[in-house]
Amino acid sequence: MRITKICCIGAGYVGGPTMSVIAQKCPDIKVTVVDLNVKRINDWNDSNTNNIPIYEPGLSEIVAETRNRNLFFSTDVEKAIDEAELIFISVNTPTKTYGSGKGMAADLKYIELCARQIAQVSKTNKIIVEKSTLPVRTAEAIKSILDSTGNGVKFQILSNPEFLAEGTAVADLLNPDRVLIGGEDSLEGRAAMQSLVDIYANWVPKEQILTTNVWSSELSKLVANAFLAQRVSSINAMSILCEKTGADVNEVSKAIGMDKRIGSKFLQSSVGFGGSCFQKDILNLVYIAKSYGLTEVAEYWEQVIIMNDYQKTRFASNIVKTLYNTVADKKITFLGWAFKKDTNDTRESAAIYIADNLLFEQAKIAVYDPKVNEKQILSDLNYLDSRSSQENEKGITVFTEPYEALKDTHAIAVLTEWDEFKCYDWAKIYDSMKKPAFIFDGRNLLDGKQLEKIGFIYYQIGVGN
Numbered sequence: 001m002r003i004t005k006i007c008c009i010g011a012g013y014v015g016g017p018t019m020s021v022i023a024q025k026c027p028d029i030k031v032t033v034v035d036l037n038v039k040r041i042n043d044w045n046d047s048n049t050n051n052i053p054i055y056e057p058g059l060s061e062i063v064a065e066t067r068n069r070n071l072f073f074s075t076d077v078e079k080a081i082d083e084a085e086l087i088f089i090s091v092n093t094p095t096k097t098y099g100s101g102k103g104m105a106a107d108l109k110y111i112e113l114c115a116r117q118i119a120q121v122s123k124t125n126k127i128i129v130e131k132s133t134l135p136v137r138t139a140e141a142i143k144s145i146l147d148s149t150g151n152g153v154k155f156q157i158l159s160n161p162e163f164l165a166e167g168t169a170v171a172d173l174l175n176p177d178r179v180l181i182g183g184e185d186s187l188e189g190r191a192a193m194q195s196l197v198d199i200y201a202n203w204v205p206k207e208q209i210l211t212t213n214v215w216s217s218e219l220s221k222l223v224a225n226a227f228l229a230q231r232v233s234s235i236n237a238m239s240i241l242c243e244k245t246g247a248d249v250n251e252v253s254k255a256i257g258m259d260k261r262i263g264s265k266f267l268q269s270s271v272g273f274g275g276s277c278f279q280k281d282i283l284n285l286v287y288i289a290k291s292y293g294l295t296e297v298a299e300y301w302e303q304v305i306i307m308n309d310y311q312k313t314r315f316a317s318n319i320v321k322t323l324y325n326t327v328a329d330k331k332i333t334f335l336g337w338a339f340k341k342d343t344n345d346t347r348e349s350a351a352i353y354i355a356d357n358l359l360f361e362q363a364k365i366a367v368y369d370p371k372v373n374e375k376q377i378l379s380d381l382n383y384l385d386s387r388s389s390q391e392n393e394k395g396i397t398v399f400t401e402p403y404e405a406l407k408d409t410h411a412i413a414v415l416t417e418w419d420e421f422k423c424y425d426w427a428k429i430y431d432s433m434k435k436p437a438f439i440f441d442g443r444n445l446l447d448g449k450q451l452e453k454i455g456f457i458y459y460q461i462g463v464g465n
């Protein structure tokens with residue numbers, strides 16, 4: 001079946017960029033992205049595409065080209081479902097915060113709501129595509145809900161997990177390592193898979209479009225994230241050993257990364273991984289393993305999270321220790337709040353947890369991030385529920401100008417690897433700092449040798465990173 005109308009439920013970090021690229025590459029397909037969040041949809045429809053709600057390099061240009069041509073953003077979920085031949089479900093699947101599986105399992109309430117709404121609204125046969133990251137065998141539950149309508153409408157469920165990385169989402173979508181599509185091994189299942197393959201084949205070479213069974217596809221996404229996060233925790237574990245032994249973790253990582261079997265990517269020590277996916281997907285994997293009674297498997301992967309948490313706490317306590325065991329009323333400047341560069345996403349950012357730790361020590365934190373505003377920073381801290389919002393407001397000052405944030409500060413913590421930080425006038429910054437001045441490069445961004453040459457900045461190599 002040739003698809004002419006697509007609906008995507010969820011206009012977030014995945015739904016927005018993914019559908020923008022599909023609309024650009026498939027001008028004959030009408031793509032409607034819907035969301036319950038009215039503000040988010042209004043922002044996607046902002047006449048100035050620089051104000052769209054998600055910052056990703058290259059995204060606003062694609063939206064400017066396609067919006068209201070064949071890409072539409074709307075809150076009319078029912079209409080878009082009714083019209084579409086193929087529906088992507090791209091809603092959030094956070095870690096459960098209640099009931100059984102609390103703190104581990106994926107919360108599937110948003111997915112189930114989508115399935116129920118699709119079942120209720122649909123009058124014609126449809127292909128339903130799981131774009132969200134889901135526990136293995138979720139398609140079974142979705143199918144059971146959809147098949148219970150009794151109105152004769154037929155649904156095919158596909159799994160098509162998204163492998164884009166935030167910060168490089170557009171480049172990843174335009175040139176993916178692979179596109180993975182899982183479907184049922186039946187005549188109808190294979191036909192549905194082919195319809196989706198045909199969409200991607202507009203720009204992705206056929207040999208990079210993999211088709212598998214649904215369960216392999218669902219599980220592969222969790223496994224991919226677990227492996228990536230595991231590399232970060234592995235090198236971070238080594239950074240601790242390096243500090244004790246006098247080895248330099250950057251040199252170690254370069255030396256081992258040159259081995260083609262190991263490879264150099266995701267091998268840089270850091271303050272720990274953040275973002276909405278790694279932690280939640282590993283927790284989900286751990287939960288699934290536990291639910292099958294696979295204790296050893298669960299414990300093995302759980303260690304990746306434990307190491308990540310340890311690295312963040314260690315980074316914060318290193319700051320306190322270095323500043324003579326007290327940071328009370330000392331200004332400490334954070335460069336960066338987003339969990340990585342080139343995104344405005346702050347979910348699970350290490351900066352939140354470092355700030356939380358330092359606020360317990362009564363530090364005065366100044367923050368500058370080129371893409372994250374004060375409202376977001378305060379809401380991230382308030383979400384932790386460690387202290388009242390008034391106390392958070394007293395402890396944090398957010399700046400829109402970096403040199404103001406850095407003036408009179410006792411220490412700087414580089415927590416996002418924004419390129420612009422590398423171009424700052426570090427000699428000028430040093431002059432404006434309280435002495436002795438300290439810098440903690442949590443993202444391994446600044447050139448340690450260069451800073452050493454300047455001669456007055458304490459550079460904590462390998463710490464947290």
Ligand SMILES: NC(=O)c1ccc[n+]([C@@H]2O[C@H](COP(=O)([O-])OP(=O)(O)OC[C@H]3O[C@@H](n4cnc5c(N)ncnc54)[C@H](O)[C@@H]3O)[C@@H](O)[C@H]2O)c1
Binds near residue numbers: 012037090091
């Ligand atoms: N962010 C990433 O880098 C990334 C990468 C790959 C996969 N994923 C997965 O993709 C999924 C979406 O992630 P995200 O980062 O885009 O989340 P997000 O929170 O940015 O966006 C999800 C959107 O879905 C909307 N929504 C929820 N229920 C709805 C409903 N019933 N009807 C209409 N809209 C609804 C929410 O309002 C929200 O705007 C998750 O499962 C995530 O694990 C994320």
